[in-house]
Amino acid sequence: MLWMSGSTGPTELVQNGRSRVGPDRRFRATAEAAMGCRPGASKLEFMALPSPPVVAGSGACLPESCPGETLVGEVLLAWRRSLLAQGGSSSDLDWLLDLAGGVRWSDLQRLRLDPSISISLERSCQQLEAIWCRHLQTAEPLQYLVGLCPWRDFELRVAPGVLIPRQETERLVDLALASLPAALVAHLQHGGPAGAGKHDEPALLWADLGTGSGCVALALARALPRAQGLAVDCSDLALAQASANLARFALDGMVRLRHGDWWHGLEPWWGQLDLVVANPPYIPTALIAGLEPIVRDHEPRLALDGGADGLAAIGAIAAGACRALAPGGVLLLEHHHDQSPAVLELLGQAGLMAASAHPDLEGTLRFARAYRSRSDG
Numbered sequence: 001m002l003w004m005s006g007s008t009g010p011t012e013l014v015q016n017g018r019s020r021v022g023p024d025r026r027f028r029a030t031a032e033a034a035m036g037c038r039p040g041a042s043k044l045e046f047m048a049l050p051s052p053p054v055v056a057g058s059g060a061c062l063p064e065s066c067p068g069e070t071l072v073g074e075v076l077l078a079w080r081r082s083l084l085a086q087g088g089s090s091s092d093l094d095w096l097l098d099l100a101g102g103v104r105w106s107d108l109q110r111l112r113l114d115p116s117i118s119i120s121l122e123r124s125c126q127q128l129e130a131i132w133c134r135h136l137q138t139a140e141p142l143q144y145l146v147g148l149c150p151w152r153d154f155e156l157r158v159a160p161g162v163l164i165p166r167q168e169t170e171r172l173v174d175l176a177l178a179s180l181p182a183a184l185v186a187h188l189q190h191g192g193p194a195g196a197g198k199h200d201e202p203a204l205l206w207a208d209l210g211t212g213s214g215c216v217a218l219a220l221a222r223a224l225p226r227a228q229g230l231a232v233d234c235s236d237l238a239l240a241q242a243s244a245n246l247a248r249f250a251l252d253g254m255v256r257l258r259h260g261d262w263w264h265g266l267e268p269w270w271g272q273l274d275l276v277v278a279n280p281p282y283i284p285t286a287l288i289a290g291l292e293p294i295v296r297d298h299e300p301r302l303a304l305d306g307g308a309d310g311l312a313a314i315g316a317i318a319a320g321a322c323r324a325l326a327p328g329g330v331l332l333l334e335h336h337h338d339q340s341p342a343v344l345e346l347l348g349q350a351g352l353m354a355a356s357a358h359p360d361l362e363g364t365l366r367f368a369r370a371y372r373s374r375s376d377g
Ligand SMILES: C[S@@+](CC[C@H](N)C(=O)[O-])C[C@H]1O[C@@H](n2cnc3c(N)ncnc32)[C@H](O)[C@@H]1O
Pocket: 163, 164, 165, 166, 169, 209, 210, 211, 212, 213, 214, 215, 216, 232, 233, 234, 235, 238, 260, 261, 262, 279, 280, 281, 282, 302, 303, 304, 313
């Protein structure tokens, strides 16, 4: 397998009443299959669709509908079938219907059982069909066309130029939280005595290197509201997107965004970082050409290309970790499916301790953790 993600495929997983089935977004070679980015909740705002022009579609089964208008289930199901007849996967189409049309997976199940039920759409069939046809024609990710990507328990804005968050990266957040003492996490969540900093100083300083859309930073800020965060990227587009996402959740005061090259940008905090997470680019350059067009042709190469062996960014991050982490601080990295031994070696060579490998939800070792020694002050 060439993919570097490990997500749920198009199965009947449901969260918050919405299907987790989603657009196929694994970083994989063209012959390989399936991943999902799961829907969450809330209202939709479409990004303006730039050129090339949206194609109207066959229109053969196109019901006349306006946003908010109700459709009889039978009509909607026939229209859905006509869209699928044009190409694409049912999981991707159902993701679009759910996230952009407000038709949840559970609604579709209900309509199949009783097609006489009516259902209202949040967008017109014409709008949804236009997005679908454009996706089929150009292989643009549905997330970019809709402008949203559900991730963990929230929805992020996404746009071309910034990596679409992958489902397996959610695990990086879980691992980061699990790497902290439970009493400290409880304090950072709810307050209270355990692990509190002196004089109201935050009891934990964390950083997200290569923040992209800000997904990991947002998740950490939500999980640890009493900690302070830093998020770095060398892409202005990524920083703008992360800033917008943090602001949407009123978390911009908790996370400082910095433009920089990995640790460079965080110099004022070197030696003080208790927790650092990074999902750096790690695909070997030679594999980029073989990725699915939906990834290769539409997602930023800066977020994908890890150099000749895929380890350029990971090597740079490991090399600077002992200087930047606080004594006892922890570093967590996501990496490609076959890089675990090499990443552990890089972490050890950099002087970090207790390097360990961690699996994704499919059991593939896709994460590494290591610590700066406590006595290394
Ligand atoms: C694989 S993406 C991860 C984005 C986000 N953290 C996520 O998990 O979806 C890697 C990110 O690293 C950024 N990046 C690449 N090279 C960098 C560098 N030298 N310094 C800082 N950020 C860099 C890219 O712009 C991109 O946003």
